[in-house]
Amino acid sequence: MTTSANWALYATFLSVMHQGSLSAAARALGTAQPTVRKQIAELEAALGCVLFTRSKAGLAPTEAAHAAYPFAETMAATANALARSISGQEHDENGVVRITCSEVVGVEVLPPILARLARAHPGIHYEISPTDRAEDMLQRDADVAIRMFRPRESALIARRACTIELGLFASESYLAEHPLPDSFESLLANHRLIGDDRGQVLIAALERQDARLTRKDISWRTDSGLAQLAAVRAGFGVGPSQVPLAGLTNPPLRRVLPWLRADMEAWVVMHEDLKAVHRVRLVFDALSKGLAIYARTWGMQRSSKSYMDDTTRFPR
The missing domain is CATH 3.40.190.290 (D-Maltodextrin-Binding Protein; domain 2)
Incomplete structure (x- = not known):
């Protein structure tokens, strides 16, 4: 197991959590569904766990996904604050x-x-x-x-x-x-x-x-x-x-x-x-x-x- 996954993978993970499906997450991110699927697979490999399982209702987050979610939200807030801080000079x-x-x-x-x-x-x-x-x-x-x-x-x-x-x-x-x-x-x-x-x-x-x-x-x-x-x-x-x-x-x-x-x-x-x-x-x-x-x-x-x-x- 490694935790060296880059931030883009966590951003994709958050989008899937928020949107509820790979296709909806792809639309929200402005990318293709296969790209979202690949990034989720990369993140699962980096973390050494399964984040989503398929069900009749669509993708279902696992316990690992629910455990990771608040930390990914914190990462997103920090990244957004960083972007705002450097979006203009003092x-x-x-x-x-x-x-x-x-x-x-x-x-x-x-x-x-x-x-x-x-x-x-x-x-x-x-x-x-x-x-x-x-x-x-x-x-x-x-x-x-x-x-x-x-x-x-x-x-x-x-x-x-x-x-x-x-x-x-x-x-x-x-x-x-x-x-x-x-x-x-x-x-x-x-x-x-x-x-x-x-x-x-x-x-x-x-x-x-x-x-x-x-x-x-x-x-x-x-x-x-x-x-x-x-x-x-x-x-x-x-x-x-x-x-x-x-x-x-x-x-x-x-x-x-x-x-x-x-x-x-x-x-x-x-x-x-x-x-x-x-x-x-x-x-x-x-x-x-x-x-x-x-x-x-x-x-x-x-x-x-x-x-x-x-x-x-x-x-x-």
Whole structure:
């Protein structure tokens, strides 16, 4: 057995794992199916194990493939970070910047901010990872992150962009059939609620305000913030939203029981090794400003202190 297989073989392995067949992997890689089959055979020979077996449903990964998968994913992330790092010189704004953020921010907030930046700096290309899973900035899974919590890692530079208020909202179409509640008790008794499935974010936020909510009280359960927002907009019921987003819906969503609220800080984060890379710094600054404008436009930023002054470099 030898482990000297080159990276291209692992990239092919990942493609087969993601696509589920040799032909689909070949299309994704832009190569021929026999080439993919040959590369998988080479990797199996190098590792001394079988990675895939044939079944009626197609290729089935073996236990060895499942064991190798997370390590190959790490290799891919490292290779992508390397490519981004050398895609432009430090003082050249042309190149790729990878951004990670929540689904809601990635779909609803980020596009107009980057559209403005693209008009001023067309040489920057973007890779967007909208996920509610916090990607590892220390491993360089992304160049810039938008976090709804303050990072503590010493190797990261973080700037608090704004504070975003969360509240409960409903669409006008829903409220045409269900009058606004005047108490939390009437909300539970007379309205369909939208909230978390396995998560406890909404329940915990309400409990901090002595509003007791259980999972069985929620009629639409999903841990996707984007799906929750879509359900509110569609008129399914009452659910959580960032207050600025509620005003962007046409027609705007109506606030329900406005004294029920939660605040979350939005931080823009990058690795300290990237602070001198011009294009990354441009994106970092644009996101900081854009988020502050997003929050302030709808009256959510409570302090007049400049967000550009609230930059933290965590000590080692």
